[in-house]
Amino acid sequence: MIDLRLLREDPDRVRASQRARGEDVALVDSLLSADERRRSSGVRFDELRAEQKGLGKLIGRATGDEKAELLKRAEQLKTDVKAADTERDAADAETQELLQRLGNLVHPDVPVGGEEDFVTLETHGTHRDFAAEGFEPRDHLELGQLLGAIDVERGAKVSGSRFYFLTGVGALLELALVNAAIAQATAAGFTPMLTPALVRPQSMAGTGFLGQAAQDVYHLDKDDLYLVGTSEVPLAAYHMDEILDAERLPLRYAGFSPCFRREAGSHGKDTRGIFRVHQFDKVEMFSYVLPEDSQAEHQRLLEWEKQWLTSLELPFRVIDVASADLGSSAARKYDCEAWIPTQGKYRELTSTSDCTEFQSRRLSIRVREGKKVRPLATLNGTLCAVPRTIVAILENHQQADGSVRVPEVLRPYLGGREVLEPVAK
Structure with a gap:
């Protein structure tokens, strides 16, 4: 597979390679989109997990109504963290599946064309x-x-x-x-x-x-x-x-x-x-x-x-x-x-x-x-x-x-x- 960082930095090069191979150029944009969802969902998951860990410490020190509110928030966070984890895994799986379908980058000196264009x-x-x-x-x-x-x-x-x-x-x-x-x-x-x-x-x-x-x-x-x-x-x-x-x-x-x-x-x-x-x-x-x-x-x-x-x-x-x-x-x-x-x-x-x-x-x-x-x-x-x-x-x-x-x-x-x-x- 190719380097995802290269894909992000120079998608036109990857599109040109796909075009030279006679393969699906739209795959590049689908992969970029999946990769963006993978990274953003990963950030979202990390933020929720950090909040969840911080909330656990606060709950231990809280009392009364404050503790009740924190426990309510903790329940919501549990649901949100699970959803974010699922979203992150789905985006990662889609990214990997699309990445597996992408061919290697064609060397710039390779002649462009089909079987008879060598x-x-x-x-x-x-x-x-x-x-x-x-x-x-x-x-x-x-x-x-x-x-x-x-x-x-x-x-x-x-x-x-x-x-x-x-x-x-x-x-x-x-x-x-x-x-x-x-x-x-x-x-x-x-x-x-x-x-x-x-x-x-x-x-x-x-x-x-x-x-x-x-x-x-x-x-x-x-x-x-x-x-x-x-x-x-x-x-x-x-x-x-x-x-x-x-x-x-x-x-x-x-x-x-x-x-x-x-x-x-x-x-x-x-x-x-x-x-x-x-x-x-x-x-x-x-x-x-x-x-x-x-x-x-x-x-x-x-x-x-x-x-x-x-x-x-x-x-x-x-x-x-x-x-x-x-x-x-x-x-x-x-x-x-x-x-x-x-x-x-x-x-x-x-x-x-x-x-x-x-x-x-x-x-x-x-x-x-x-x-x-x-x-x-x-x-x-x-x-x-x-x-x-x-x-x-x-x-x-x-x-x-x-x-x-x-x-x-x-x-x-x-x-x-x-x-x-x-x-x-």
Whole structure:
């Protein structure tokens, strides 16, 4: 959530952010009104309580008619204090409810607009000219079937659409990717983490995934637990309700977890293969830093993502995501999109978001600097979303006979194998 003091001091900035996100600007005025009622009712309650305490002392010294009048006033005060307390609690609850609905403040340099209004910041690598090489590229599913690596038919039989099996070299390729990604993250100073896949509501809400993203979240009603769509959730909640010493920052974690997404708004999109699925594994970077260091940390996370995709020898571009396409927690987000030859376009493989103090305020995570305690900043960055990365590797490194060249960075994790060979015609 944002700082209420900032809202009071500069409501126009918050309105502009809401407008850039394409969200309800009137929410700002509703929140200001609720906050004013919360503060005024709090003052009223404090004044009545002070009078009530003072009256108690007077009653002890009074006699006769004076005491009778004071007792009458005390009875009225009891009623007024209870009413003021109820009003204060109601105003506070309304303020918190509205505050939870307000997205993070969009960074002023973020391009304004929707999904297609991103700005391309840089491009890396070159697209292969398959025509010049004398063959038509196969898509990742055909390649995966030739390699005995992907089985979507049995995935659908067992679990339904958008589920799959990785088999043989497909399973080995996932393990190689995960090990290589964790090795890079560890070398960069991240602490490896295996995180829970089920979290409590306060963890999911605290990271901002029960607002605009709620439709994509799986919920277990009987247990009131949520399946995570990213290990960002447990990594953010890891230090929930804690005060961290400034000397410990930055704290950097690399979480590996299964991820579950309903993909409720993507009917008809990417139905072939394993690009958009309900369950997948992912390595996620997560950082806790001082607020003034968040933009520099954001650039570092982006550099680590670029390093990873470069090591996989994939052509990709970096985009600055437009304001209306940001998640509610993100003030700014960069995506790295790999070139997918059979689609003839770039597709998102990794992303990194600067969430500033938004999540730490919701999760009550603070930093202590001497005698001062304040919220800190959190950031996240996908290092390797496995299925999409497999898609990009298979399509970009395929050869005419259906085999696939293994990028050098993965070979040590595949027993030195340089090529994945077809096993089925």
